[in-house]
Amino acid sequence: MFYDIPMAEKQFTVLDLIDIDLKEHNSLNLHCIGGRKGLSREIASPDLNHPGLAISGFYNIFAHQRIQLFGRGEVAYLNKLEAEGNQDTIRQMFTYIIPCCIFTYNLTPTRTFFEAAEAAECPVLQTDLETADFSSRLMRILSNVFAPRQSVHGVLVEVYGLGILILGDSGVGKSETALELIERGHRLVADDVVEILCVNGNTLIGAGANKIIGHHMEIRGLGIINITHLFGVRAIRDQKRIQLVVKLEEWDSSKMYDRLGMEEKFAEFLGVSIPKLEIPVKPGRNIPIIIETAAMNERLKKMGYNSAREFNQNILKWIESDATRSVYFGQDDII
Structure with missing residues (x-):
């Protein structure tokens, strides 16, 4: 589909993503629940990232330039870290410049996550869609935004x-x-x-x-x-x-x-x-x-x-058959 959206060359922001007017099976149902000061942040990549490795402490190849998508698994792990009082990996994540964090299934992040996001002015968005459905819709939209x-x-x-x-x-x-x-x-x-x-x-x-x-x-x-x-x-x-x-x-x-x-x-x-x-x-x-x-x-x-092509093939067949007949009927009877 071709959506009436800003082109990537004109800088596509988190606010542009929220304001896209899409209907029915294309709607993202997004709204901001935190980090509103960062809504003007640019989305510079059409790819998504599930930050499961990051929040577990592995930041060697953290794709921070992408939209960070949190589903049930990531939120369950956030709750586990909150219960254990281990929030260092969460604070470390927000030392990177992240376009935004999106929570599916209407899930909400932990209090520490909220505080870290607000301090870093990183937008936190929420949608009622399930992760797979939301991902496919968002990928279609971003592919249009960044398409030549x-x-x-x-x-x-x-x-x-x-x-x-x-x-x-x-x-x-x-x-x-x-x-x-x-x-x-x-x-x-x-x-x-x-x-x-x-x-x-x-x-x-x-x-x-x-x-x-x-x-x-x-x-x-x-x-x-x-x-x-x-x-x-x-x-x-x-x-x-x-x-x-x-x-x-x-x-x-x-x-x-x-x-x-x-x-x-x-x-x-x-x-x-x-x-x-x-x-x-x-x-x-x-x-x-x-x-x-x-x-x-x-x-x-x-x-x-x-x-x-069919006409050409028919002409060739006709020429060949006509030539064959000419050769056959042009020979004198030997007997």
Whole structure:
């Protein structure tokens, strides 16, 4: 998922983590129970750390730059240390700069832990989620925060369930093409500036770079239009995985365009390659229908069927069979 959250380049703080507005199965249910003076601390790593070894006294490889996650096991050990009066390891932990400590299952730390955290101005957060569930949700969020991003000038639409990024020079007709696709029942994700996020190292997610002016389009001669108000919520979506790139360009009679579809081209964003089509634009060409066809053809390719290759194989079979017949029927009868 692509969340509306601050980018890591702009410094992602503990307060930003608490303030993320996520719903239902993505919600973290976080609230601060101590160390409020440290809410402006930066979270600089997307990884989590369970400090079981640390609170037992082993600090040789303590990953203090990560968020420290306390579950039932860690809290049980904290209570044991409190009962034994052995709190040196706890105080030692807060000699390191820690972004924050998070307690799952609505667990609460010991009094000594609270005092040490307050003295070090380290935020102590609490959630009612179980440790495994909370960890998976938080890892998804942090992977988005720290994922590489780039912005491109283009239009992102969803056509037959396929995310298509339309690129091209200014004035070539990207927005007009997208408007016709919306009229035909497809959905707009972003116009003009598309922010691309690389998730898991191999998946590109696109969304509007500006949430305030999102789902608006600029049509030359008409001005700014609101797609949501004109076509309804069915015509928009907030984000979409980019699966095909279509580059529109003015028709160049001197250029040889691919007519069979055998030549595969790719566009690369953030180190990920995406199938790319170059579509020439000239009067009389119905670009929206061509893009619809390209979307259906790409879906067929993902299902294992390639029309161009099948056509090529059929042609080769026909040539071979025709040549064989010519050789056979061209021979004179010997008998």
